[in-house]
Amino acid sequence: MKTEHYRILEKSKITDFLDKLNTISKIAAPVYKGFNNYAFQTIKSAEEVSLKYIPTVIPPKKYFLPTKDSLLEFTVGNELKVEPTVEYENLILFGVHTCDIAGIRCLNMVLSDKPKDTAYLIRKKHITIIGLECNDYCDEFASCAFVGAHLPTTGYDLMFTELEDYFIVHIHSTKGSDIIEKTGLFKPAQTIHMEELKVLREKKSAIFNNEIPTERRYLPDLFDRSFNASIWKELEQKCLSCGNCTAVCPTCYCFDIKENVDLSLQAGERYRVWFSCQLDPFAKVAGGIDFRRERSARQRHRFYRKFRYHIDRYGMVFCTGCGRCSRTCMAGIKLKEVLTSLIRESEAKIWRKWL
Amino acid sequence: MAKVVIKDSPYNLKKAKILDIKPLTEKEKLFKLVFEDKTWLDFEPGQFIMVSLMGIGEIPVSVCSSPLNRHYFEICVRAVGKVTNSLHKLNVGDIIGVRGPYGNGFPIKIIEGHDLLIIAGGLGLAPLRSLILYAIDNRRDFGEIHILFGCKTPGELLFEEEIEEWSKRLDIHFACTVDRADPDWKGNVGLITSLIPGVDLDPANTYAAVVGPPVMYKFVIKELLAKGLPVDQILLSFERHMKCGMGKCGRCQIQNLYCCKDGPVFTFKEIMDMAEAL
Ligand SMILES: Cc1cc2nc3c(=O)[nH]c(=O)nc-3n(C[C@H](O)[C@H](O)[C@H](O)COP(=O)(O)OP(=O)(O)OC[C@H]3O[C@@H](n4cnc5c(N)ncnc54)[C@H](O)[C@@H]3O)c2cc1C
Ligand code: SF4
Ligand code: SF4
Ligand code: FES
Numbered sequence: 130m131k132t133e134h135y136r137i138l139e140k141s142k143i144t145d146f147l148d149k150l151n152t153i154s155k156i157a158a159p160v161y162k163g164f165n166n167y168a169f170q171t172i173k174s175a176e177e178v179s180l181k182y183i184p185t186v187i188p189p190k191k192y193f194l195p196t197k198d199s200l201l202e203f204t205v206g207n208e209l210k211v212e213p214t215v216e217y218e219n220l221i222l223f224g225v226h227t228c229d230i231a232g233i234r235c236l237n238m239v240l241s242d243k244p245k246d247t248a249y250l251i252r253k254k255h256i257t258i259i260g261l262e263c264n265d266y267c268d269e270f271a272s273c274a275f276v277g278a279h280l281p282t283t284g285y286d287l288m289f290t291e292l293e294d295y296f297i298v299h300i301h302s303t304k305g306s307d308i309i310e311k312t313g314l315f316k317p318a319q320t321i322h323m324e325e326l327k328v329l330r331e332k333k334s335a336i337f338n339n340e341i342p343t344e345r346r347y348l349p350d351l352f353d354r355s356f357n358a359s360i361w362k363e364l365e366q367k368c369l370s371c372g373n374c375t376a377v378c379p380t381c382y383c384f385d386i387k388e389n390v391d392l393s394l395q396a397g398e399r400y401r402v403w404f405s406c407q408l409d410p411f412a413k414v415a416g417g418i419d420f421r422r423e424r425s426a427r428q429r430h431r432f433y434r435k436f437r438y439h440i441d442r443y444g445m446v447f448c449t450g451c452g453r454c455s456r457t458c459m460a461g462i463k464l465k466e467v468l469t470s471l472i473r474e475s476e477a478k479i480w481r482k483w484l
Numbered sequence: 485m486a487k488v489v490i491k492d493s494p495y496n497l498k499k500a501k502i503l504d505i506k507p508l509t510e511k512e513k514l515f516k517l518v519f520e521d522k523t524w525l526d527f528e529p530g531q532f533i534m535v536s537l538m539g540i541g542e543i544p545v546s547v548c549s550s551p552l553n554r555h556y557f558e559i560c561v562r563a564v565g566k567v568t569n570s571l572h573k574l575n576v577g578d579i580i581g582v583r584g585p586y587g588n589g590f591p592i593k594i595i596e597g598h599d600l601l602i603i604a605g606g607l608g609l610a611p612l613r614s615l616i617l618y619a620i621d622n623r624r625d626f627g628e629i630h631i632l633f634g635c636k637t638p639g640e641l642l643f644e645e646e647i648e649e650w651s652k653r654l655d656i657h658f659a660c661t662v663d664r665a666d667p668d669w670k671g672n673v674g675l676i677t678s679l680i681p682g683v684d685l686d687p688a689n690t691y692a693a694v695v696g697p698p699v700m701y702k703f704v705i706k707e708l709l710a711k712g713l714p715v716d717q718i719l720l721s722f723e724r725h726m727k728c729g730m731g732k733c734g735r736c737q738i739q740n741l742y743c744c745k746d747g748p749v750f751t752f753k754e755i756m757d758m759a760e761a762l
Contacts, residue, residue, distance in 0.1 A: 200495040203538045213493030216485045244494040383734030386727045390539040438740040
């Protein structure tokens with residue numbers, strides 16, 4: 130922690146900061162929508178922003194991978210003309226929790242893997258990320274400490290951490306330091322501030338305890354032993370196959386590709402839309418064959434994509450512990466409970482082997 | 485919102501012109517294609533391309549011509565739905581969109597030097613035709629070549645003229661069967677599995693390439709194992725729902741494998757312990 134990489138913003142100046150930021154670029158930030166729901170949306174003034182919020186219903190992935198994303202525009206007519214396009218804008222995301230930053234890092238991993246998703250990379254380049262550290266749990270659904278997403282690591286331009294009567298701000302990129310300069314409201318950090326940050330992090334390590342009764346490094350082993358676990362069969366009875374859990378997940382990115390033709394039938398676009406492995410047509414092939422017909426197989430697939438498959442492919446756990454899937458599930462399926470059940474069952478098996 | 489054209493988008497298409505259309509059966513047509521910019525489709529047998537009809541959709545289709553043919557490439561399409569039926573309505577001279585090739589194809593460099601056993605069920609002959617034509621073009625690099633082909637009825641025989649030619653060649657062992665014969669049919673009747681026991685194989689030195697409808701695999705594999713073929717010398721090509729072809733959309737995933745990127749060709753060894761594969 131180098132003091133020169135930190136700045137101080139007095140709490141009383143946060144509205145000034147946001148309003149100034151709004152004159153530099155469009156800002157999206159968490160806004161309260163009622164019934165304990167929050168949403169990332171573009172703001173007109175600082176008053177709209179909720180600094181204390183539980184994860185928004187839809188994660189900020191919607192700015193990187195819009196629900197509907199045009200891939201090509203075409204005209205048919207006399208000559209076929211095809212143009213791949215991308216729509217993007219300069220946008221500052223303010224107040225992104227560390228779990229959602231972890232989610233964006235997962236998307237980066239997949240979409241910059243070869244062949245690169247050019248549209249995603251262009252859009253990403255125009256987005257600035259200002260993080261906001263959580264000093265305490267949002268609610269009981271979170272499991273961010275298990276995956277290590279409760280602390281800022283990388284993936285942001287600036288990181289705001291709330292202390293007594295000020296924010297200490299970590300500058301992680303020139304994009305970030307430009308904002309510090311342009312808004313002109315920040316003071317240099319001093320040793321005392323750094324010490325208070327250290328105290329906070331110590332306090333946090335007492336609050337954020339691994340929420341799952343195992344360690345992250347045992348995940349591959351646990352999942353390798355759990356393909357036929359009984360919990361999957363239980364989920365068969367519970368899950369409604371609504372696909373909400375995947376829509377709200379910051380690391381779910383599967384999509385369908387569709388097309389629109391205008392009324393002249395001469396021009397149109399091809400676009401992708403979010404899609405879910407929980408839904409029926411997802412994996413069906415000609416002849417109506419579906420290799421994951423049962424809901425249990427689909428739920429298992431979701432969990433393996435979060436906790437097993439992508440560890441081999443990308444070296445990362447694809448769950449950020451944000452808790453959204455558990456918060457949104459109408460059938461009351463809870464990620465923490467599913468993981469705990471897997472652990473209990475596989476422990477019981479191991480014990481039986483020893484006895 | 486600003487909008488820019490991204491020519492290097494992986495979703496960009498190349499325009500391909502239809503040089504010729506040949507009906508093979510009631511439901512299958514063979515399309516001869518060439519890129520408008522005169523470039524060559526550089527692919528391996530078993531790889532597929534994404535074929536686009538603008539405003540209708542985009543589908544994965546295997547290339548079925550020889551990879552050594554520099555003048556054109558071919559696809560064989562069965563009319564089953566929206567895009568495939570629309571393709572069947574096109575005429576010579578029409579333009580379609582193509583991107584690819586995608587997937588891994590058959591490991592020809594590994595197969596070379598060994599005997600090759602081709603087992604094709606129905607439309608599975610399309611991707612295998614590319615491998616057969618390659619092997620014929622490089623005949624001296626392969627050992628014995630056996631081709632087993634099965635389809636439901638004599639009316640569904642694909643590439644009839646070529647089959648005729650293959651069956652006459654001295655350097656190929658060819659056998660064909662139909663599930664249900666008609667009065668004119670003089671060949672074998674029965675499932676494709678019934679042909680396997682009769683093949684004179686040197687199992688340790690043979691690679692089997694199997695493509696067909698999903699139901700076929702389990703039974704064929706059982707016969708091949710009974711013949712003593714090693715699990716890593718049985719090559720299978722899988723069909724899954726595919727949208728991107730690049731390991732992103734998630735549609736084609738079999739556990740940790742993306743059929744479009746890690747496949748569509750897998751060895752039996754890779755998938756034998758995998759639920760959801762067969
Ligand atoms: C690697 C690969 C190679 C293939 N090679 C050939 C080939 O050489 N010749 C050939 O005729 N067909 C081939 N197919 C199958 C072909 O892609 C489907 O028949 C085609 O996508 C159906 O599209 P449609 O619009 O006509 O049908 P639709 O009206 O969309 O639907 C008809 C049926 O096809 C299934 N289907 C739709 N889209 C896809 C898709 N993208 N992938 C798989 N299934 C789909 C649907 O679930 C439905 O059951 C191949 C498929 C794969 C995955
Ligand atoms: S699986 Fe659930 S807890 Fe994990 S990142 Fe997705 S929505 Fe959040
Ligand atoms: S949100 Fe719940 S009910 Fe809906 S698909 Fe996901 S697990 Fe099933
Ligand atoms: S087709 Fe999209 S991941 Fe394979």
